Amino acid sequence: MNSKTIFEKSQENRVGIKLPPLDVDTSPILPEYLRRKAKAKLPELSEFDVIRHFTNLSSKNFSIDKNFYPLGSCTMKYNPKIIEKIASLEGFSSLHPHLITNDEEDSVQGALEVIDDLQNYLCEITGMEAFTTTPQAGAHGEMLGMMLIDSYHKEKNNKQKKYVIIPDSSHGTNPATVTMIGYKVITIKSDENGYMDFEEFKKKMNDEVAAVMLTVPNTLGIFNKKIKDLCDIAHEYDALMYYDGANMNAILGVVRPGDIGFDVMHINVHKTFATPHGGGGPGSGPVGVNHKLKEFLPDLGIYKKDDKYFFNKNMENSIGKISPFFGNYGISLRAIAYMKILGKEGMQNASKKAVLNANYILARLKPYFDVPYDMICMHECVLSAKSLKKKYEVSAMDIAKYLIDFNLHAPTVYFPLTVPEAIMIEPTETENKQSIDEFCDKMIEAVKLAETNPKEFLNYPKTLGVCRPDDTRAIKELDVRSIH
Numbered sequence: 001m002n003s004k005t006i007f008e009k010s011q012e013n014r015v016g017i018k019l020p021p022l023d024v025d026t027s028p029i030l031p032e033y034l035r036r037k038a039k040a041k042l043p044e045l046s047e048f049d050v051i052r053h054f055t056n057l058s059s060k061n062f063s064i065d066k067n068f069y070p071l072g073s074c075t076m077k078y079n080p081k082i083i084e085k086i087a088s089l090e091g092f093s094s095l096h097p098h099l100i101t102n103d104e105e106d107s108v109q110g111a112l113e114v115i116d117d118l119q120n121y122l123c124e125i126t127g128m129e130a131f132t133t134t135p136q137a138g139a140h141g142e143m144l145g146m147m148l149i150d151s152y153h154k155e156k157n158n159k160q161k162k163y164v165i166i167p168d169s170s171h172g173t174n175p176a177t178v179t180m181i182g183y184k185v186i187t188i189k190s191d192e193n194g195y196m197d198f199e200e201f202k203k204k205m206n207d208e209v210a211a212v213m214l215t216v217p218n219t220l221g222i223f224n225k226k227i228k229d230l231c232d233i234a235h236e237y238d239a240l241m242y243y244d245g246a247n248m249n250a251i252l253g254v255v256r257p258g259d260i261g262f263d264v265m266h267i268n269v270h271k272t273f274a275t276p277h278g279g280g281g282p283g284s285g286p287v288g289v290n291h292k293l294k295e296f297l298p299d300l301g302i303y304k305k306d307d308k309y310f311f312n313k314n315m316e317n318s319i320g321k322i323s324p325f326f327g328n329y330g331i332s333l334r335a336i337a338y339m340k341i342l343g344k345e346g347m348q349n350a351s352k353k354a355v356l357n358a359n360y361i362l363a364r365l366k367p368y369f370d371v372p373y374d375m376i377c378m379h380e381c382v383l384s385a386k387s388l389k390k391k392y393e394v395s396a397m398d399i400a401k402y403l404i405d406f407n408l409h410a411p412t413v414y415f416p417l418t419v420p421e422a423i424m425i426e427p428t429e430t431e432n433k434q435s436i437d438e439f440c441d442k443m444i445e446a447v448k449l450a451e452t453n454p455k456e457f458l459n460y461p462k463t464l465g466v467c468r469p470d471d472t473r474a475i476k477e478l479d480v481r482s483i484h
């Protein structure tokens, strides 16, 4: 029996509808001895059973649409539903990606306009000269950025370049990327303000440094006031400045990395420009460059001439392809929709409110927690449960587990690694005062519980199927059946 008849039969049996025969050659390709002798034992479930199963599963999942999601460093803002509608418009969603590779420019003018618009908007927002939308995540963008830097040094015959300077507060992807591209990491510690130590930086800077990779504002939620000086010093040694733009949500329309002196950057479009993300995807990490690196960009370029878009075929020094079809197109589409809906003023306001919200939380919680860097923060604030741990044996993890029972997503804990018992809170601009206050009240309640009955924390969360798994063992021997 070939697959065509199986398909038709199963359709007839299940729902009584006869579908038209498949218009494909379904003759068996597998040799006889490899083919199934008996029918596959597939689970037989009705549509209703399946719907009920997945609906129940989805309601177990926590998302920003359900409640506050202050996961620091992740920018879990509300994703307006109109943007999902735009992204699913037939004209976009049913485009075949090969229309791009087949040079069918005429039939994809609208799609190309979206990419060109997005690249231009990103240039305007960041002060960079050119952008590519091809990288499919922030970390992928970092990798491309480092490849471009590598190409630059190879082209200039800068053979002595071996090192990349990174502060100890960086996101883990930064040193991982640098190592993957074949450079060695020089880690520089943070000073008492949370900045990369300036004197130490000057000491480590020399002709062998290929690049300096910085996150601005950094993962402590702090904007380095010496950032311009850092760029100038690095450039004296022909080291390129890489800007990890995952925290752009703090400075949209306020500061432009290109104006500060950065040569290359990525931007986490899924974070800053509102695409539902988490659990590993989907993402998009466009990379922007200045004149020094423009020629090396990936070879999927487009240009506009007389109101028409064309593929750029003259990219001789391009590093080639890093992903197909202009990257994660659906995310580009969501980003441009978001930008057009908000406009310049809307995006500026978003950033200002994100910063205001984080500072409000910091001010409310300061009397109850340790504050490692006590100053105005940017889009996120970092607290520490160091004293709670010392006095009452209540850790950052205990606080996180406690919050879960009140329908709150926990903040990021134990990151950045430089802060002991770190609790990192990023409210974003889309939360209102009421929900932020409710969160702060719960955090304060947790501290009061620590003071009065610290042992009680061991019982939280009380409402979940799995409460306190042995994290290390769960990674190696995951047993999902124990979730009831």
Ligand SMILES: *Cc1c(COP(=O)(O)O)cnc(C)c1O
Binding pocket: 073, 074, 137, 138, 139, 140, 171, 173, 215, 219, 244, 246, 247, 268, 283, 284, 285
């Ligand atoms: C999220 C993040 C990244 C990595 O981005 P992905 O899109 O998750 O790959 C890199 N740097 C910083 C500072 C981040 O917050």
